[in-house]
Amino acid sequence: MSIVEQLAIKNEKKIVLLVMDGLGGLPMTKGGKTELETAKTPVMDALAVESECGLQTPLGIGVTPGSAPGHFALFGYNPFDYPIGRGVVAAMGINFPMKAGDVAARINFASRDENGNITDRRAGRIPTEKCAELCDMLKSVHIEGVTVSVKPVKDYRAVAVFKGEGLSDKVADTDPQATGVKALDPKATAEEGNRMAKVAREFVSQVNGILKNSKPANTVLMRGFAELPHIPSMAKRYKLTPVALAVYPDYKGVSRLVGMDVIDGLSTLEDQAKALKENWDKYDFFFVHHKYTDSKGEDGNFNAKVSEIEKVDAFLPSLLNLNPDVLIITGDHSTPAFLKSHSGHPVPFLIHADDIRPDDVTHFGERPCAKGLWGNIPGEMLIRLALSYSGKLKKYGA
Amino acid sequence: MSIVEQLAIKNEKKIVLLVMDGLGGLPMTKGGKTELETAKTPVMDALAVESECGLQTPLGIGVTPGSAPGHFALFGYNPFDYPIGRGVVAAMGINFPMKAGDVAARINFASRDENGNITDRRAGRIPTEKCAELCDMLKSVHIEGVTVSVKPVKDYRAVAVFKGEGLSDKVADTDPQATGVKALDPKATAEEGNRMAKVAREFVSQVNGILKNSKPANTVLMRGFAELPHIPSMAKRYKLTPVALAVYPDYKGVSRLVGMDVIDGLSTLEDQAKALKENWDKYDFFFVHHKYTDSKGEDGNFNAKVSEIEKVDAFLPSLLNLNPDVLIITGDHSTPAFLKSHSGHPVPFLIHADDIRPDDVTHFGERPCAKGLWGNIPGEMLIRLALSYSGKLKKYGA
Numbered sequence: 061m062s063i064v065e066q067l068a069i070k071n072e073k074k075i076v077l078l079v080m081d082g083l084g085g086l087p088m089t090k091g092g093k094t095e096l097e098t099a100k101t102p103v104m105d106a107l108a109v110e111s112e113c114g115l116q117t118p119l120g121i122g123v124t125p126g127s128a129p130g131h132f133a134l135f136g137y138n139p140f141d142y143p144i145g146r147g148v149v150a151a152m153g154i155n156f157p158m159k160a161g162d163v164a165a166r167i168n169f170a171s172r173d174e175n176g177n178i179t180d181r182r183a184g185r186i187p188t189e190k191c192a193e194l195c196d197m198l199k200s201v202h203i204e205g206v207t208v209s210v211k212p213v214k215d216y217r218a219v220a221v222f223k224g225e226g227l228s229d230k231v232a233d234t235d236p237q238a239t240g241v242k243a244l245d246p247k248a249t250a251e252e253g254n255r256m257a258k259v260a261r262e263f264v265s266q267v268n269g270i271l272k273n274s275k276p277a278n279t280v281l282m283r284g285f286a287e288l289p290h291i292p293s294m295a296k297r298y299k300l301t302p303v304a305l306a307v308y309p310d311y312k313g314v315s316r317l318v319g320m321d322v323i324d325g326l327s328t329l330e331d332q333a334k335a336l337k338e339n340w341d342k343y344d345f346f347f348v349h350h351k352y353t354d355s356k357g358e359d360g361n362f363n364a365k366v367s368e369i370e371k372v373d374a375f376l377p378s379l380l381n382l383n384p385d386v387l388i389i390t391g392d393h394s395t396p397a398f399l400k401s402h403s404g405h406p407v408p409f410l411i412h413a414d415d416i417r418p419d420d421v422t423h424f425g426e427r428p429c430a431k432g433l434w435g436n437i438p439g440e441m442l443i444r445l446a447l448s449y450s451g452k453l454k455k456y457g458a
Numbered sequence: 459m460s461i462v463e464q465l466a467i468k469n470e471k472k473i474v475l476l477v478m479d480g481l482g483g484l485p486m487t488k489g490g491k492t493e494l495e496t497a498k499t500p501v502m503d504a505l506a507v508e509s510e511c512g513l514q515t516p517l518g519i520g521v522t523p524g525s526a527p528g529h530f531a532l533f534g535y536n537p538f539d540y541p542i543g544r545g546v547v548a549a550m551g552i553n554f555p556m557k558a559g560d561v562a563a564r565i566n567f568a569s570r571d572e573n574g575n576i577t578d579r580r581a582g583r584i585p586t587e588k589c590a591e592l593c594d595m596l597k598s599v600h601i602e603g604v605t606v607s608v609k610p611v612k613d614y615r616a617v618a619v620f621k622g623e624g625l626s627d628k629v630a631d632t633d634p635q636a637t638g639v640k641a642l643d644p645k646a647t648a649e650e651g652n653r654m655a656k657v658a659r660e661f662v663s664q665v666n667g668i669l670k671n672s673k674p675a676n677t678v679l680m681r682g683f684a685e686l687p688h689i690p691s692m693a694k695r696y697k698l699t700p701v702a703l704a705v706y707p708d709y710k711g712v713s714r715l716v717g718m719d720v721i722d723g724l725s726t727l728e729d730q731a732k733a734l735k736e737n738w739d740k741y742d743f744f745f746v747h748h749k750y751t752d753s754k755g756e757d758g759n760f761n762a763k764v765s766e767i768e769k770v771d772a773f774l775p776s777l778l779n780l781n782p783d784v785l786i787i788t789g790d791h792s793t794p795a796f797l798k799s800h801s802g803h804p805v806p807f808l809i810h811a812d813d814i815r816p817d818d819v820t821h822f823g824e825r826p827c828a829k830g831l832w833g834n835i836p837g838e839m840l841i842r843l844a845l846s847y848s849g850k851l852k853k854y855g856a
Contacts, residue, residue, distance in 0.1 A: 086813055094815065119854055121835065122842030123461060126855030139855060140461065146856030284856055399813060402853055404846040426815050435833035
């Protein structure tokens with residue numbers, strides 16, 4: 061049992077963890093500012109003045125986090141102790157009831173030509189409604205000894221869950237990551253994956269038959285085969301009653317993996333503000349997730365990322381009105397527009413509570429936070445600070 | 459397998475690690491500056507402006523590194539996982555072909571009087587040529603079941619390698635670290651060292667016979683008995699193609715231990731600059747080592763150490779002309795002239811690359827770097843930063 065699990069106690073104090081996905085950034089030009097340093101964030105800046113600030117690395121110095129491990133670190137779970145496959149995140153994201161031994165895989169509906177070569181890995185980015193229709197058509201897939209469920213996620217993305225004896229996630233992706241070539245044959249990456257590879261091969265073959273005359277989506281690509289790992293809940297580890305307010309399915313997925321309740325049906329920051337208020341009395345840990353800082357970073361759109369940060373700043377007063385006892389603002393990793401991808405650069409954070417020692421950071425940004433009270437710390441430590449500053453960790457030893 | 463080993467990928471980006479041995483220093487008087495703070499370093503200062511700066515401790519806070527572990531940390535190998543005996547470093551430094559099970563020991567040629575008491579632990583610092591002659595004389599040593607090779611290193615220093623069954627490095631030094639007393643008897647520090655202790659005793663006895671009439675060197679002191687450990691190469695761990703440009707044998711030795719190519723025949727910074735340029739297309743990791751900052755520190759010569767730092771500053775433009783993608787400048791430990799020895803004080807570093815967040819450090823020095831972006835980090839982390847900032851680490855997790 062971890063030391064935090066040994067010491068955690070329940071009380072009435074409320075913690076909010078606000079995550080701007082891919083928050084950390086870089087200057088676009090020498091001598092320039094990062095996205096967060098550029099953004100006009102009067103609310104965050106005022107908070108920073110009354111907060112302890114620092115930088116955190118979710119997976120340690122220099123390592124670039126995927127979305128799931130970045131969030132696991134923020135939830136206080138060592139990401140290397142809990143490797144999470146993409147298929148499981150997708151299945152949990154749509155609240156599909158997986159059990160131990162089930163295998164989930166992400167599905168992209170895709171287009172292929174008469175020779176079987178992939179012409180579009182996303183089938184022209186079909187809308188979610190079309191994706192749902194296709195998933196319905198795949199109900200006729202029948203594989204001996206295996207139950208297959210294919211469910212829509214978003215746009216061209218779906219998830220397939222396979223239930224049956226002797227399945228394993230030791231199967232490589234079939235997505236060739238390129239067009240003009242055939243999808244890869246599902247291959248076992250270890251002996252125990254042999255049966256699942258065979259099942260996946262049969263699945264793809266039947267899908268190709270069923271979707272033969274469908275346009276533009278007439279095939280599927282499979283990625284991130286994954287089994288459900290055993291993960292102790294935040295309730296068990298921290299004695300928290302946690303809830304997630306996220307728009308995107310994957311972040312609902314990682315939240316469900318650690319046992320959070322998830323408020324469904326949220327599309328905007330306004331929805332999230334409203335849901336926060338409505339659920340304020342029911343929970344003591346609120347995970348609020350904003351996706352678009354990451355999306356704009358991935359697009360390489362510096363100004364749009366700045367603008368997303370400013371939107372979150374404008375949303376903050378509705379959160380502050382609820383008077384959380386502890387508020388953490390940070391990101392799950394960096395997604396600098398300069399790189400158009402996730403990166404390993406440290407992520408700024410602030411933590412606001414009553415019993416803290418505010419530093420002299422007056423603007424919430426990467427370099428100001430580097431001079432904050434905490435310097436550089438592992439991302440995993442934030443939950444310990446939150447529990448500590450809300451009196452939820454009792455003393456260790458006599 | 460370490461996380462970095464799992465994530466490392468090959469690309470064309472070039473990394474330079476410039477090590478000024480024993481770089482870190484101390485003020486000689488209250489209120490004074492360190493050697494590096496005193497040195498006029500216009501090139502390093504200009505670099506610092508465009509870099510991320512910090513302090514690093516190779517072996518953790520407060521621990522004084524020897525040369526080998528200090529470098530191992532910089533190469534990203536936890537020095538406590540890979541304890542390297544001095545004998546092995548010496549043997550690798552002269553490129554002596556050691557194999558698993560062989561035992562190497564450093565040899566000092568020394569002087570002793572008719573009572574057997576040591577009168578000079580360095581035999582008047584005989585030149586390398588004399589040392590080579592003496593080593594030649596020791597070819598007549600014959601020990602049953604053991605092959606002994608004694609090779610010159612530099613000045614009064616040589617290395618002995620013992621090959622045979624049942625040898626072990628569990629033998630204590632014979633150097634008494636004082637004059638006017640006898641050399642110590644080779645003692646096993648554990649049961650498996652018994653045979654090697656006996657072999658070493660026989661070796662010293664035969665050497666004393668052979669050198670009976672030699673002056674001033676008429677005996678040997680043995681230090682750092684060591685077996686060749688198994689060390690994964692930098693090529694395996696990081697997918698790098700590394701090369702070392704070092705003048706001193708020991709630093710070639712530590713480089714060979716991690717599988718670096720070594721450019722031989724370099725004597726000056728000018729040689730190193732020329733070799734860098736000539737080999738620029740062949741490698742993607744360049745370890746450039748400057749010894750004399752450490753030597754001057756050991757001598758207690760503050761001004762001479764300052765001057766060595768300034769020489770390296772003057773050398774830097776030839777390196778910068780090559781446009782390395784990532785440049786790290788640091789030391790393997792501190793050797794303050796004030797202490798005339800290695801010390802555990804943190805070592806300043808700067809890291810220069812395109813995708814960084816330059817801090818406001820404008821002079822490369824201990825206390826300016828303490829206010830840099832990174833604060834205090836383990837020395838082992840530098841290689842992760844270098845790999846990360848050159849795009850050589852892929853993302854972890856979905």
